[in-house]
Amino acid sequence: MEREIPDMKIYTYPDAVLKTTAEPIKNIDEDLQKIIDQMFKTMYLAPGIGLAANQVGILRRVIVFDGSPGEEEPFPHVLINPEIVAGEGSIKWDEACLSVPDYTADVVRKSRVQVKGLDRHGNPLDLEAEDLLAVCLQHEIDHLDGILFVDRISSLKRALYKKKLKKKNKGDH
Numbered sequence: 001m002e003r004e005i006p007d008m009k010i011y012t013y014p015d016a017v018l019k020t021t022a023e024p025i026k027n028i029d030e031d032l033q034k035i036i037d038q039m040f041k042t043m044y045l046a047p048g049i050g051l052a053a054n055q056v057g058i059l060r061r062v063i064v065f066d067g068s069p070g071e072e073e074p075f076p077h078v079l080i081n082p083e084i085v086a087g088e089g090s091i092k093w094d095e096a097c098l099s100v101p102d103y104t105a106d107v108v109r110k111s112r113v114q115v116k117g118l119d120r121h122g123n124p125l126d127l128e129a130e131d132l133l134a135v136c137l138q139h140e141i142d143h144l145d146g147i148l149f150v151d152r153i154s155s156l157k158r159a160l161y162k163k164k165l166k167k168k169n170k171g172d173h
C-alpha cells in the first residue's frame with residue numbers, strides 16, 4: 001500500500017529536533033524516495049538553497065540542495081549520509097536558514113570542501129564545492145549534527161538574536 005508522506009513542516013529554532021544528531025541511513029527504500037521528493041518540494045517552495053532532514057522533523061542523514069545556487073534553473077541534488085572529507089581556505093558568508101527566520105549573520109567556513117556520500121539510488125558520490133555551494137554543504141551537514149549557524153556566531157550576537165526572538169514571540173515589535 002502506498003504510504004503518503006504529508007506536507008512537511010519546517011521546524012524553527014529553538015525546536016529540539018534541530019539540536020539532535022540525525023541517524024545514518026541504512027536502507028534506501030521507497031519511503032526515503034518520498035521523503036527526498038517532499039524535501040525538494042519544500043526547499044524550492046520556501047524558497048531555500050538547501051534543506052536537511054532535521055529541519056522537517058526527520059532525524060535521518062539526508063540533505064537536499066541546489067547545485068547551482070543563485071542560478072535561475074533549478075539543479076536539485078541530494079546527498080545521503082554526507083561527510084566532509086577535506087576542506088581548505090576560509091570564506092565569510094552572510095548566512096540565513098529556513099529554521100532561523102528573519103535573521104542572517106556572518107559565518108566563517110571553509111571556502112572549498114570535498115564531500116562524499118550516496119546519491120538517492122545508493123551510488124557513492126564525490127563532490128567538490130567552493131564558495132556559496134561549499135557554504136551551503138557545510139551548513140546543511142551541520143544540521144545533521146544538530147548544529148545551526150547561530151551556534152557558529154559569537155555569544156554576544158547569539159544573545160542579541162535570542163532577545164530579538166523573544167520580543168517577536170511576544171508580538172512586540
Ligand code: NI
Binds near residue numbers: 096140
Ligand atoms: Ni539551515
